[in-house]
Amino acid sequence: MLDESRIQELNGKIVKSKEIFLQAYDRFSVEDMRLIWSGGKDSTLVAWICLRFCEENNVAVPKAFTIDEGDAFEEIDTFLHKYAAEWNIELDWGRNEDVLKAANYTLNADVNVSDLNERNQSEIKRIGLDLEKFPFEAESFVGNHLMKTVVFNTYLEESGTKAVFQGLRWDEQPTRTKDDYVDDVPAGELTPAHTRFKPILHFTERDIWDTTRYFKIPYCPLYEQGYRSLGAKTTSNIAEAGVPAWEQDLENTVERAGRRQDKEAAMERLRKLGYM
Amino acid sequence: MRNVILLTIDALRKDALGCYGAAPSRTPFIDSLAARAIRFDRCQSVGPYTQASFPGILTGSYYFESGLRQRQLSPQRTIVSEPLKQNGIATAGFHSNPYMCGFFGWDRGWDMFYDSMEEEVSDMVPYMLGNTINTKALEWLGAHVDRSPETPFFLWAHYMDVHEPYVPGQSYVDCVDPTLKMGQDEMFALFKSVILPRDATDPGRNGLLRKLYDAHVLEVDNYVRGFFARLDQLGLRDNTVVIITSDHGDEFGEHGGLSHDGKMISELINVPLLVVDPEIPGATVCDTVVSGIDIPQTILHLFGMDRDARFRGESLLPLDRYAVPGCYGEAIGKLTHKMKDTDQPVFFYQEEDLRIVHRVEGNSWQLYDLGTDPGQQTNTIADAPVAEEMKEKLEAKISEAGGV
Numbered sequence: 001m002l003d004e005s006r007i008q009e010l011n012g013k014i015v016k017s018k019e020i021f022l023q024a025y026d027r028f029s030v031e032d033m034r035l036i037w038s039g040g041k042d043s044t045l046v047a048w049i050c051l052r053f054c055e056e057n058n059v060a061v062p063k064a065f066t067i068d069e070g071d072a073f074e075e076i077d078t079f080l081h082k083y084a085a086e087w088n089i090e091l092d093w094g095r096n097e098d099v100l101k102a103a104n105y106t107l108n109a110d111v112n113v114s115d116l117n118e119r120n121q122s123e124i125k126r127i128g129l130d131l132e133k134f135p136f137e138a139e140s141f142v143g144n145h146l147m148k149t150v151v152f153n154t155y156l157e158e159s160g161t162k163a164v165f166q167g168l169r170w171d172e173q174p175t176r177t178k179d180d181y182v183d184d185v186p187a188g189e190l191t192p193a194h195t196r197f198k199p200i201l202h203f204t205e206r207d208i209w210d211t212t213r214y215f216k217i218p219y220c221p222l223y224e225q226g227y228r229s230l231g232a233k234t235t236s237n238i239a240e241a242g243v244p245a246w247e248q249d250l251e252n253t254v255e256r257a258g259r260r261q262d263k264e265a266a267m268e269r270l271r272k273l274g275y276m
Numbered sequence: 277m278r279n280v281i282l283l284t285i286d287a288l289r290k291d292a293l294g295c296y297g298a299a300p301s302r303t304p305f306i307d308s309l310a311a312r313a314i315r316f317d318r319c320q321s322v323g324p325y326t327q328a329s330f331p332g333i334l335t336g337s338y339y340f341e342s343g344l345r346q347r348q349l350s351p352q353r354t355i356v357s358e359p360l361k362q363n364g365i366a367t368a369g370f371h372s373n374p375y376m377c378g379f380f381g382w383d384r385g386w387d388m389f390y391d392s393m394e395e396e397v398s399d400m401v402p403y404m405l406g407n408t409i410n411t412k413a414l415e416w417l418g419a420h421v422d423r424s425p426e427t428p429f430f431l432w433a434h435y436m437d438v439h440e441p442y443v444p445g446q447s448y449v450d451c452v453d454p455t456l457k458m459g460q461d462e463m464f465a466l467f468k469s470v471i472l473p474r475d476a477t478d479p480g481r482n483g484l485l486r487k488l489y490d491a492h493v494l495e496v497d498n499y500v501r502g503f504f505a506r507l508d509q510l511g512l513r514d515n516t517v518v519i520i521t522s523d524h525g526d527e528f529g530e531h532g533g534l535s536h537d538g539k540m541i542s543e544l545i546n547v548p549l550l551v552v553d554p555e556i557p558g559a560t561v562c563d564t565v566v567s568g569i570d571i572p573q574t575i576l577h578l579f580g581m582d583r584d585a586r587f588r589g590e591s592l593l594p595l596d597r598y599a600v601p602g603c604y605g606e607a608i609g610k611l612t613h614k615m616k617d618t619d620q621p622v623f624f625y626q627e628e629d630l631r632i633v634h635r636v637e638g639n640s641w642q643l644y645d646l647g648t649d650p651g652q653q654t655n656t657i658a659d660a661p662v663a664e665e666m667k668e669k670l671e672a673k674i675s676e677a678g679g680v
Contacts, residue, residue: 265393266347269374272402273439274472274613 002214010211013203014049020181020199021053024163027195032162033062037084037091039076040230041208041219041245042167044083046199048217050165051087061089062165065155068095069138069147071107071232079220092159094151096120103136107234111136123150123190138232156192163195171204209246277428279516280578282571283503284333284432285496286326286373287439287536289525290319290546292493302452302493305501306520309552314560314595319549320567320603320626321524325536326375328607329523332568334382334432336587338606338677340621349381354586356572357385360430365579366420370413371434372403388416400443400464403436406499414506421510430575433503437496440526440535441467444491452491456484463488472613474537476529486528517578518552519571530651538609540624540633542652545605551592562595565626567603602627604673609635625670632657632666634674641667 002010024033035050037043047064054061066080084091102115112133113121123146124131137143155161168179181201187193203211205228212219222230223245226238240248270276294301295310296317322332323339331342335353343350357367368388376382377391390412392404413433420429443463449456466485469475476482500520507513527533527543536544547568569589576584577591590600602625608615609622620636629647634640643657643666657663 266374266377266379269377269393269397269402272397272399273374274441274467276614 002210006210007214010207010214013207014211016202017049017199018053020197021050021165023182024165024197025057025059028163030060030062032160033165034159034161034163035062035064035089035165036167037064037066037080038167038230039066039080039220040167041212041223042169042200044219045203045208045211045217046165046167047087047089048215049199063090063092065092065094065164067148067151068093069143069232070095070100070103070105070136071138071234073222073230073233073236075220075222076230079218083218092155094155096147096151099136099146106136108135108137110134119154120146120150137234153191156194161194163197165197165199167200168198169203169205169208170201205250209250213246277580278578279429279431279512280575281516281518282430282432282575283500283518283520284434285438285520285522286434286436287524287526288493288496288522288548289543290548292490293548295550296548302490303497305497305504306550309504309520310550311559312552312557314551314553314556314562316549316566316592317561317563318565319521319547320545320565320605321522321547322567322569322603322605323607324524324539324541324544325607326373326523328605329568330376332589333521333523333571336569336572336589338569338588338604340606341678347375347380351381355382355385356575356587357430359576359581359584360579361385361387363579363581364427366424366427366429368413368416368420368429369432370409370416371432372409372436373434376434400441400460402441403439406435406437406496407502409433409435410499410503410506414503417506418510421512428579430579435496435499437499438489438492438526440471442485442488442492443467444488444495448491448495449488451494452487456487471534474533474535474612476532476534479529482529482534485534489526489528514554516554519574520548520550520552521568521571522547523568533611535613537611537613538607538619538622539611540605540607540622540631542646542650545624560595564598565603565628566592566598566600567605569603602669604670604677606674606677609637623670623674625666625673627669630662630666632670634670
């Protein structure tokens with residue numbers, strides 16, 4: 001149970017998030033905005049805050065966009081379909097069909113670069129790779145680029161999207177600590193100019209769960225099994241089996257990959273090297 | 277502004293590299309880099325094992341001030357990543373040596389720090405291989421260049437592959453000695469029964485261990501090649517200075533031991549040091565005595581930053597301005613893998629070819645003239661005319677470094 005001051009604190013954080021939505025609505029029309037909704041806890045909270053903001057301000061809800069990188073959890077697909085319908089959010093799905101086809105829709109299958117379309121081939125060159133083939137994995141360097149970044153850029157271009165809402169958080173990764181709430185991304189060689197709004201940057205992982213649980217916001221059932229962070233199916237790991245994410249030691253362990261950064265791990269390594 | 281990459285290779289002896297005289301060479305790629313690099317011929321590590329040496333390389337401090345006998349890096353020490361990050365330089369470190377893990381305090385000042393501690397490792401290969409270090413480091417680098425191409429970066433990657441237990445893959449063994457056919461379990465048995473107990477009594481077996489070691493040297497050369505190939509792809513070679521060095525070497529019975537421990541001997545404290553600077557196209561050889569403690573100031577210099585008093589040492593560049601007459605190092609004089617509370621400190625000081633070593637245990641002093649005695653076998657402390665002067669210099673260094 002949360003005490004009154006904690007509930008107030010969370011409400012304060014939601015108010016801050018709504019200010020970011022207000023900035024977005026001041027600058028863009030709703031047709032040009034998209035919620036980026038992966039079905040994970042963070043982007044689901046963004047969608048939920050957005051719904052409340054729209055209701056309070058009597059404005060339309062933007063469409064949402066989700067990326068299927070070809071290695072998704074069925075539970076996430078089900079979750080997204082269910083709540084998109086229940087919340088009446090129009091959800092677009094994006095996938096790199098060209099790569100999926102070249103990989104025969106099979107994980108780890110070799111993809112011949114010459115089988116890909118011009119866009120994908122030039123994208124591979126753009127990130128500095130000179131490959132003849134690569135194994136299809138959603139979260140490898142090349143896979144991540146083709147299956148997420150390229151899909152995202154292509155969607156922005158084709159749908160004319162000018163602004164997106166993302167569920168990034170400062171405490172997620174050390175590299176995120178410099179992020180701003182509003183990020184105007186200039187046009188790149190293959191990236192259309194767009195603005196990224198990050199309404200929940202100030203939420204910690206603990207804040208996410210306290211808010212989600214207190215306001216009874218839906219979440220994907222995988223979190224109950226002990227997942228802390230949901231990415232591609234084959235590269236996401238259960239952090240603590242059978243312990244729901246919100247009951248884990250969120251403050252002293254790292255969210256991604258179920259990291260076990262502790263004394264025990266260091267000592268075990270030293271032992272293996274013969275130093276203990 | 278330019279970028280700086282520091283590549284360190286754990287336990288890589290200087291004389292294991294072709295560019296430092298190894299024949300046949302096991303490091304064709306690093307040799308090719310040396311052909312257009314500054315090659316330091318007298319670089320010493322400030323300690324003969326990781327814990328004693330890395331405080332020099334990354335914090336510009338000596339072992340005892342970094343946190344004597346403790347694995348935790350003293351909060352008083354500054355890691356070179358910290359002032360860089362404060363100056364807006366992107367910083368990232370990738371390694372798999374438990375002594376430098378985040379838990380022991382080495383994760384300060386990095387935008388991205390990977391120490392591999394969350395990964396499962398086997399007994400036979402108790403660290404992540406160089407290809408994983410490359411993947412992690414180069415993914416970060418690719419993303420950095422993509423996201424903020426104008427922001428200079430400092431990237432540190434450390435390879436563990438040469439470090440025991442020497443269990444190299446057969447393809448590397450074949451290159452060193454195609455007649456050598458050992459199972460990996462047999463190699464691992466040597467680690468348990470020969471290396472850990474420091475049984476260097478059989479010269480033939482020491483030679484065999486050296487072959488397994490050399491196979492790993494070949495392997496790590498390959499990873500360095502892969503790393504540079506990606507730098508080329510990212511178009512970073514022309515504006516990036518790469519520093520390559522090691523934290524210490526390994527012994528194969530030359531002084532009666534194996535592996536590395538608290539001995540101030542050439543096999544352990546002579547280290548390679550190459551500075552691959554695209555603005556200096558040809559090969560330059562520098563035979564001034566320098567040490568790992570100079571690396572943090574050198575990195576700051578390369579980023580155009582002023583000398584920072586929190587780090588000892590001096591910038592190695594420009595070469596003609598480096599004016600430190602000698603180098604110093606300290607460690608606990610343990611003679612096994614494990615450190616006991618009763619183990620006493622050991623110190624060295626070196627000027628040109630003269631190296632003086634002091635072991636607190638038994639109050640012993642040794643002086644070597646590496647010019648006439650490169651194997652460091654003949655102690656001349658009793659009759660060398662410079663003995664007293666060198667002794668005074670080492671004593672002054674010990675007290676200046678803070679004593680014990």
